[in-house]
Amino acid sequence: MNTNSLLTEVLQLAMHSPSIHNTQMWQFGISSNQLSIHLNKKYLVPIADPEYRDTWVSLGIQVDIIQNLFKEYGVTTDINLLQKNLKVDHSQPVLLIHFDESKLKKPSQSRYIDLLKKRRSYRGPFKSSSMALNLDITNTFIINDSMDLKSINKAYHLCAAKQSLNSGYMDELRQWVKLSKDEQGFGTEGLDYLSLNLNSIDTFLAKLFLNDKWAKRFSRVGMHGLLTDESKNFKNMSGIIIKVLDKNELFPSQLIKEGRSYISIWLSLVEQGFEACPISTLIDLPEGHELLRRLLKLPDNALFSMALRFGEGDGSQVRRVRRSFNDWLVS
Numbered sequence: 001m002n003t004n005s006l007l008t009e010v011l012q013l014a015m016h017s018p019s020i021h022n023t024q025m026w027q028f029g030i031s032s033n034q035l036s037i038h039l040n041k042k043y044l045v046p047i048a049d050p051e052y053r054d055t056w057v058s059l060g061i062q063v064d065i066i067q068n069l070f071k072e073y074g075v076t077t078d079i080n081l082l083q084k085n086l087k088v089d090h091s092q093p094v095l096l097i098h099f100d101e102s103k104l105k106k107p108s109q110s111r112y113i114d115l116l117k118k119r120r121s122y123r124g125p126f127k128s129s130s131m132a133l134n135l136d137i138t139n140t141f142i143i144n145d146s147m148d149l150k151s152i153n154k155a156y157h158l159c160a161a162k163q164s165l166n167s168g169y170m171d172e173l174r175q176w177v178k179l180s181k182d183e184q185g186f187g188t189e190g191l192d193y194l195s196l197n198l199n200s201i202d203t204f205l206a207k208l209f210l211n212d213k214w215a216k217r218f219s220r221v222g223m224h225g226l227l228t229d230e231s232k233n234f235k236n237m238s239g240i241i242i243k244v245l246d247k248n249e250l251f252p253s254q255l256i257k258e259g260r261s262y263i264s265i266w267l268s269l270v271e272q273g274f275e276a277c278p279i280s281t282l283i284d285l286p287e288g289h290e291l292l293r294r295l296l297k298l299p300d301n302a303l304f305s306m307a308l309r310f311g312e313g314d315g316s317q318v319r320r321v322r323r324s325f326n327d328w329l330v331s
């Protein structure tokens with residue numbers, strides 16, 4: 001890559017961005033004063049995400065993070081969305097970000113970058129539910145103890161159980177487990193993935209569902225639907241933030257906007273001392289949306305772009321599991 005080291009620094013910071021199934025599906029092409037973002041087919045998850053909704057939302061999160069990072073480095077950017085269809089055309093970039101490279105200036109300190117480094121998907125149990133939150137955001141709901149958490153939990157597990165019977169979904173999940181493993185074999189949640197035999201994840205799941213000892217050990221993967229102990233999932237949780245999307249809004253530019261508000265809400269939660277983790281399984285299947293629609297009294301055309309569970313975390317160290325930086329660049 002023939003580029004300025006400050007630009008490399010910005011892009012390396014962009015690697016903190018979260019993504020559906022930790023796919024890190026984007027790739028960067030760099031030319032003078034322009035960054036092109038491509039989505040790499042190899043890393044898409046069409047079974048878990050058949051409408052590419054989570055993929056576009058993840059892209060929106062990444063774009064928002066990149067634009068904010070450039071801002072921290074003193075540079076304003078313009079974006080140009082090149083694709084209008086939900087189904088991604090891999091032969092072309094999906095989006096361009098224009099910037100003036102000569103103006104890049106390293107910030108002496110940045111609250112934004114500190115927050116970005118602090119954010120993670122927190123899948124552990126919450127410590128206490130003592131904190132409360134008041135966010136007033138259009139089309140956004142906070143589900144808390146006053147609502148029917150029990151039935152939401154049940155619907156979540158129903159969705160997860162249904163996904164676990166889908167062999168294509170399980171293949172994609174295997175990919176997630178692989179991608180979420182660092183050199184020592186530990187995942188972002190501190191799970192010891194080396195002790196999992198990836199070729200027999202179905203056996204692993206069966207054990208998990210049938211055997212309490214295994215269930216306890218791996219309960220932290222719960223947010224991916226592998227949790228048996230339903231009671232722990234929502235214990236001490238402060239709430240789930242749900243963002244509503246109209247069926248007619250299911251197109252790339254709107255989903256990118258959803259991604260932008262997703263990450264601002266998530267970072268705001270972190271700033272206020274919370275930890276959070278998406279539970280998209282709840283909104284990916286009809287069983288989940290139907291229940292939410294009913295509980296939140298929403299019309300039939302309501303879909304969801306975000307389900308983020310949050311509460312007080314355990315203060316453990318943040319781990320990042322990402323592919324190498326070079327793999328993020330278009331060669």
Ligand SMILES: Cc1cc2nc3c(=O)[nH]c(=O)nc-3n(C[C@H](O)[C@H](O)[C@H](O)COP(=O)(O)O)c2cc1C
Nearest residue numbers: 018019020021022054120121223224278279280281
């Ligand atoms: C749109 C979107 C949906 C996600 N859905 C889930 C989910 O259903 N369950 C889960 O455990 N994590 C989910 N994640 C979190 C990713 O797995 C996580 O961001 C990734 O593993 C990187 O880890 P980090 O967030 O700790 O940096 C989702 C992330 C995004 C951006």
